[in-house]
Amino acid sequence: MRTYKHPKTEEIDLTRVLYALSDPIRIEIVSTLAKQRTATCAELDAGRPKSSMSHHFRALREAGLIRTTPDGTSHINELRRADIDARFPGWLKSILKAATEN
Amino acid sequence: MRTYKHPKTEEIDLTRVLYALSDPIRIEIVSTLAKQRTATCAELDAGRPKSSMSHHFRALREAGLIRTTPDGTSHINELRRADIDARFPGWLKSILKAATEN
DNA sequence: TCGCTTGTTCGATTACTATCGAACAAGCGA
DNA sequence: TCGCTTGTTCGATAGTAATCGAACAAGCGA
Numbered sequence: 662m663r664t665y666k667h668p669k670t671e672e673i674d675l676t677r678v679l680y681a682l683s684d685p686i687r688i689e690i691v692s693t694l695a696k697q698r699t700a701t702c703a704e705l706d707a708g709r710p711k712s713s714m715s716h717h718f719r720a721l722r723e724a725g726l727i728r729t730t731p732d733g734t735s736h737i738n739e740l741r742r743a744d745i746d747a748r749f750p751g752w753l754k755s756i757l758k759a760a761t762e763n
Numbered sequence: 764m765r766t767y768k769h770p771k772t773e774e775i776d777l778t779r780v781l782y783a784l785s786d787p788i789r790i791e792i793v794s795t796l797a798k799q800r801t802a803t804c805a806e807l808d809a810g811r812p813k814s815s816m817s818h819h820f821r822a823l824r825e826a827g828l829i830r831t832t833p834d835g836t837s838h839i840n841e842l843r844r845a846d847i848d849a850r851f852p853g854w855l856k857s858i859l860k861a862a863t864e865n
Numbered sequence: 866t867c868g869c870t871t872g873t874t875c876g877a878t879t880a881c882t883a884t885c886g887a888a889c890a891a892g893c894g895a
Numbered sequence: 896t897c898g899c900t901t902g903t904t905c906g907a908t909a910g911t912a913a914t915c916g917a918a919c920a921a922g923c924g925a
Contacts, residue, residue, distance in 0.1 A: 675861050676785050683782035684913090702872060710915055715873055720912090734871045734922050749861035751853070759777050759851035786883090804902060812885050817903055819883090836892050836901040 665722060665729050670744040673725035678745075681724035687717050688760050691726060694740040695757050701735045767824060767831050772846040775827035780847075783826035789819050790862050793828060796842040797859050803837045 668674075682688050690705050706714045718738065721727045725744065730737045745753045770776075784790050792807050808816045820840065823829045827846065832839045847855045 675858075676787055676790060679781050679790075680785035683778050683785055685778055688778060688781075703870095711872060712874080712916075713914055716913070719873090731872095731922090734869090736872060749857065752857040752861055755851065755854040755857050756777075759854055805900095813902060814886075814904080815884055821903090822882095833892090833902095836899090838902060 667722060667728055667741075668725040670725075670747055673744065673748045675749065677724045678726060678749075681720045681726055682756065684717070684720075687721055690717065690721060690738075691740060692757060692760050694727060694738060695742070695753075699737050699739045701737055703735070705738075769824060769830055769843075770827040772827075772849055775846065775850045777851065779826045780828060780851075783822045783828055784858065786819070786822075789823055792819065792823060792840075793842060794859060794862050796829060796840060797844070797855075801839050801841045803839055805837070807840075 682691065686709075693705060694700060702711070702714055702718060718727070718729065722729055725748075726741060727738050728741050730739075742753060784793065788811075795807060796802060804813070804816055804820060820829070820831065824831055827843060827850075829840050830843050832841075844855060
C-alpha cells in the first residue's frame with residue numbers, strides 16, 4: 662500500500678538476510694536489482710502470480726535487502742547496497758558473485 | 764551412524780548453504796568451527812538436546828558446510844573451508860566476519 | 866467518475882522445519 | 896559380555912513459509 666516497513670541499517674539482522682536469500686526466486690530478484698539498479702514488481706515476476714511475488718518482495722524488504730517506493734501505480738524496488746555494505750562489508754559483493762556464477 | 768552423506772565440492776548449492784546458515788544455532792556452530800578447527804557434537808550443544816543438535820549438524824553437513832567423521836564413539840566435525848572457498852571465493856570469510864561482529 | 870493498471874492483503878491449502886523425548890546403534894573399556 | 900558414552904533416528908507436535916486465486920486499495924488518464 663502506502664506505508665512500507667524498512668528496517669534501519671543497524672537493525673538489519675544477518676540470519677534474517679540469509680534466510681531471505683535462501684530462495685532461488687529471491688536471490689534472482691536481488692541479482693537483477695544489482696545489475697539494473699531499480700525495477701518494478703511487474704518487471705521481475707517472470708510470469709508468476711502477483712500475490713506470490715508480493716510475498717517475496719516483502720521478505721526481502723523486511724530483511725533490509727531492498728527498498729520499495731511507491732511511484733504512481735507502480736512500486737519501484739532498489740537494492741539497499743550501501744546499507745548492507747555498511748552493515749556487512751564485502752559480503753553482498755561476494756554473494757552476488759557466487760549467485761551469478763551459478 | 765557410520766556412513767555420512769557429504770556433497771561434493773561442485774555440488775554445493777548456494778541457496779542451500781544460505782538456508783543452513785539462516786539459523787542462529789547453526790551459524791554459531793560454524794563460527795566456532797572456524798576458530799577451533801574441529802569439535803565433537805557434544806562440545807557444541809550448549810545444553811541443548813542431542814537430537815536437536817543432530818538435526819542442525821545434519822543440515823550443515825548436507826549443505827556442504829561441515830564434514831563429520833566418526834572417531835570411536837565421538838564424531839568429529841570440521842568446517843569445509845577449502846571446499847567452500849573453492850566454490851564461493853571470499854564468501855565464507857565475509858560472512859564469518861559479519862556473524863562474529865554481531 | 867469510470868475503468869484500467871499495479872500491487873497488497875486475505876484465506877485456504879500444502880509442505881517443510883524446529884523441537885524434544887524415547888528408542889536405537891555402535892564403539893570401547895572393564 | 897556388560898554397561899557406559901556418543902550420537903542418530905523415529906514419532907509427534909507446533910510453528911512458519913510457499914503458493915495461488917480472489918478481493919481490495921490507490922493512482923491516473925479519459
